[in-house]
Amino acid sequence: MTGLLLAGWLFAAPLEEPPSDLVLQGRVRMEAYGASAGLPGAFIEVWQGGRAERMITDDRGRYRIEGLRPGEAVLRVHHLAAEPHRIDLTLPSSGTMEVDILLERRLISLPEVHARAIRSEPVRPLEGSPFTQADPRHPAVRLRVMESSSGIVESGLAQHRTELSPGEEERPPEHALFMRGSTVDSRMVLLDGVPILTPFHLAGLVPSFDPRALGSAEVFLGGAPSRYEGGLSYILDVESRAAQPDEPRLEVALDGLALRGGASIAHSDRGGLAVTARSFHGAQAALTPTSVLPYSFEDLLVRGDLEMGWAGELRMTYFRNREGVVLETGGPEGALEGERTRWGNQALSTRWSRTFGDHRIDLLGAVARYGASLPVLWEEPVVARTDTERRRLELRGTSLRSFLGWDGVLRWGASFERQNLRYLLSPHSDGGWESETLSRLTQEPSTVQGDRMGLFAEFDTHLTDRIRVQGGGRLDHFDRVGGVYPSPRGSLQVALTDDALLTISGGAFHQYLPEPGLEEEEATRETAPHLEWRSGLGLGSASHLVVELDQMLTEDLSLGVSGFVKRFRERREIGDRGVNASGTDLRISRMGERTDGWLGYSLSWFWEPRAGMTSADEFRGRHLLTAGGRARSSTGFEMGISVEYGAGLPLTEVPLSVDEEGRRPNVRSLSGSSSVSQFAEGGEENPLDLIHPDDFLRIDLEASWVTHPVLGGRSTELRPYFRLLNALNRRDSLFYYFEEWRGPEVRPVAERSVLPLFGLEWRF
Numbered sequence: 001m002t003g004l005l006l007a008g009w010l011f012a013a014p015l016e017e018p019p020s021d022l023v024l025q026g027r028v029r030m031e032a033y034g035a036s037a038g039l040p041g042a043f044i045e046v047w048q049g050g051r052a053e054r055m056i057t058d059d060r061g062r063y064r065i066e067g068l069r070p071g072e073a074v075l076r077v078h079h080l081a082a083e084p085h086r087i088d089l090t091l092p093s094s095g096t097m098e099v100d101i102l103l104e105r106r107l108i109s110l111p112e113v114h115a116r117a118i119r120s121e122p123v124r125p126l127e128g129s130p131f132t133q134a135d136p137r138h139p140a141v142r143l144r145v146m147e148s149s150s151g152i153v154e155s156g157l158a159q160h161r162t163e164l165s166p167g168e169e170e171r172p173p174e175h176a177l178f179m180r181g182s183t184v185d186s187r188m189v190l191l192d193g194v195p196i197l198t199p200f201h202l203a204g205l206v207p208s209f210d211p212r213a214l215g216s217a218e219v220f221l222g223g224a225p226s227r228y229e230g231g232l233s234y235i236l237d238v239e240s241r242a243a244q245p246d247e248p249r250l251e252v253a254l255d256g257l258a259l260r261g262g263a264s265i266a267h268s269d270r271g272g273l274a275v276t277a278r279s280f281h282g283a284q285a286a287l288t289p290t291s292v293l294p295y296s297f298e299d300l301l302v303r304g305d306l307e308m309g310w311a312g313e314l315r316m317t318y319f320r321n322r323e324g325v326v327l328e329t330g331g332p333e334g335a336l337e338g339e340r341t342r343w344g345n346q347a348l349s350t351r352w353s354r355t356f357g358d359h360r361i362d363l364l365g366a367v368a369r370y371g372a373s374l375p376v377l378w379e380e381p382v383v384a385r386t387d388t389e390r391r392r393l394e395l396r397g398t399s400l401r402s403f404l405g406w407d408g409v410l411r412w413g414a415s416f417e418r419q420n421l422r423y424l425l426s427p428h429s430d431g432g433w434e435s436e437t438l439s440r441l442t443q444e445p446s447t448v449q450g451d452r453m454g455l456f457a458e459f460d461t462h463l464t465d466r467i468r469v470q471g472g473g474r475l476d477h478f479d480r481v482g483g484v485y486p487s488p489r490g491s492l493q494v495a496l497t498d499d500a501l502l503t504i505s506g507g508a509f510h511q512y513l514p515e516p517g518l519e520e521e522e523a524t525r526e527t528a529p530h531l532e533w534r535s536g537l538g539l540g541s542a543s544h545l546v547v548e549l550d551q552m553l554t555e556d557l558s559l560g561v562s563g564f565v566k567r568f569r570e571r572r573e574i575g576d577r578g579v580n581a582s583g584t585d586l587r588i589s590r591m592g593e594r595t596d597g598w599l600g601y602s603l604s605w606f607w608e609p610r611a612g613m614t615s616a617d618e619f620r621g622r623h624l625l626t627a628g629g630r631a632r633s634s635t636g637f638e639m640g641i642s643v644e645y646g647a648g649l650p651l652t653e654v655p656l657s658v659d660e661e662g663r664r665p666n667v668r669s670l671s672g673s674s675s676v677s678q679f680a681e682g683g684e685e686n687p688l689d690l691i692h693p694d695d696f697l698r699i700d701l702e703a704s705w706v707t708h709p710v711l712g713g714r715s716t717e718l719r720p721y722f723r724l725l726n727a728l729n730r731r732d733s734l735f736y737y738f739e740e741w742r743g744p745e746v747r748p749v750a751e752r753s754v755l756p757l758f759g760l761e762w763r764f
Helices: 002-012 139-146 283-287 435-439 675-679
Strands: 022-028 043-048 051-056 060-068 071-079 082-091 097-098 101-105 173-178 187-191 216-220 235-242 249-255 258-267 273-279 296-305 313-327 339-356 359-377 381-401 406-427 446-460 467-478 484-497 500-514 517-521 532-533 538-554 557-571 579-589 595-607 620-633 637-647 651-654 695-705 718-724 737-739 756-764
Touching: 022 071, 043 060, 051 060, 060 313, 071 101, 139 216, 139 235, 139 579, 139 595, 139 620, 139 637, 313 737, 381 446, 446 500, 467 500, 675 756
Parallel strands: 022 097, 022 101, 187 235
Antiparallel strands: 022 060, 043 051, 043 071, 071 082, 173 651, 173 737, 216 235, 249 258, 249 756, 258 273, 273 296, 296 313, 313 339, 339 359, 359 381, 381 406, 406 446, 446 467, 467 484, 484 500, 500 538, 517 532, 538 557, 557 579, 579 595, 595 620, 620 637, 637 695, 695 718, 718 756
């Protein structure tokens, strides 16, 4: 019985198949992927009965399946970018069978997708020296900074409208001070939505902006979106960088000239706080013959972000900067020797944002103050001061809408801004004035106020997948001049190829321009001569047409080129005055794995149209160049160079002294008396007939080495660095002076030719 059961079990059990040495292999290709290259990631199935063998093709498109049985089989191939493929096979009893497969490309049709950017992500800082001079991401920003000035002229502190007495027009001054650069009344600089007159460091000893505090920067040469008011020449919109959503970070950098510190504390769900600060300490100046650092500078930027869930998002930004330069010019009888002129800003902004489905609301409140002081020699040294305050409130809405059959984004809003200018003359701190002299100085501040209210709207849509249109405008009311001024804006973007974008934009812009003047009132029978301010506000207008081409030449090389024509006009009590301008900008940047490079070039010329104008001398031009490169090795060594060159920037008068005999400011304007003509350097002959430096050159070298020591179980970054500023002895100066007894040339007030710096940065 037992034998029968054992025999039955043996016959019922399936016989184990002998192992097979049959191999199926080959390569999968797809025409759209390349005629010779294999297609990686294809899914292979071989079915025999209810059994399947599966695998994925390798990076060369190869596959190999072993252990198959001879006979009938079904081969199936799947890939996301290809049509499914099936082959019926008859497999041999042994050996290797080669089967190559050519797939057909599959086009996947997706439903229409609407995308809207709710919040821009912060740009991570570039690795590099903490005091690097230029940033490959923003060559256009560097060009705008190079033509900036301190804001002393732009706030009205250095302007005057006094006409000389008959017969004195050609009387040359014995002493005069000039400032490099044009007025900034013609532009708008925004930092997190706050209008700031001069946020840049101008001496070139540290970067204009701290690169690790900068999140993004956008330059509009013309045709800016309608939410921007002002900006007769251009608009620079700068956003600070939010705290990074990782563990808290601290950093400090110190060299012989400056100190920098930063902190970043963030919570991934609720926001964070980012702080950066810089300051000159000037310890290395003790090694120079004068033992004096002619420049002073400090800035502080604090940004806080708070996510409040259903209540929206809240952002607050505080910015403060102070800058100054020692006026190493004595003036008549050395009365102003070693005095320092100072300027700076203080700004606070709060932005609340909330998203409701396809709608977003932004509410911005901001206040910005600019202050400057300038020593002026009258009968005794006088300090001329200016305080400019701008209070701004803006409501902005964004919605997804359809217009004439096209879907797009509608942006609308309203804004209000109040501008207060306050001018004050005060005695010098070291001047022991007699009461009679003091009484002849107008000590009551001169004030002027102007309000602007505006409405704006614009619609942004794609006519096709390669054509984008943006159109809209503003309506602004200026209480000082009355009336409502329209500002139409528009732009057309055409994608010529996948890597080339053509933009044509244009529009009109209006902005208040300060028109104060420092004047001396002549004596009368009842009063003695006294010095006072005469203040006012004019309205400047501009119209732009800009053509730009942006192209990605390779994956890491970009090219931008633009050309523009502009018309400026200022409405004043004595009549309108206009200036024309045209020019071109070139921007090239490369961001590679080991090397970066950038180049920016700007060429522009200005002329004041006059009847019968035929001479080429009526045209004034300037050109600016910034370039540089940086290379990094795998060992942590880095070396970089930056070059900045400028020529043709105008010199603007600074009324440093008042002539006692003529009772008139003892300076002459190189650029005319109005703000617009100062921007263009006017069309008049230079009444001083001075030979002034027409160009400047900055060349900075830097080298650093990165190590990563571990302290307390935490990795830190230690970076010693060396910088050599201006190796060719041609660094520019902000101020120039003229003294008749020295000769017919203007000379720089303060400059540093060659300055070596050793420093250390520690991030932990």
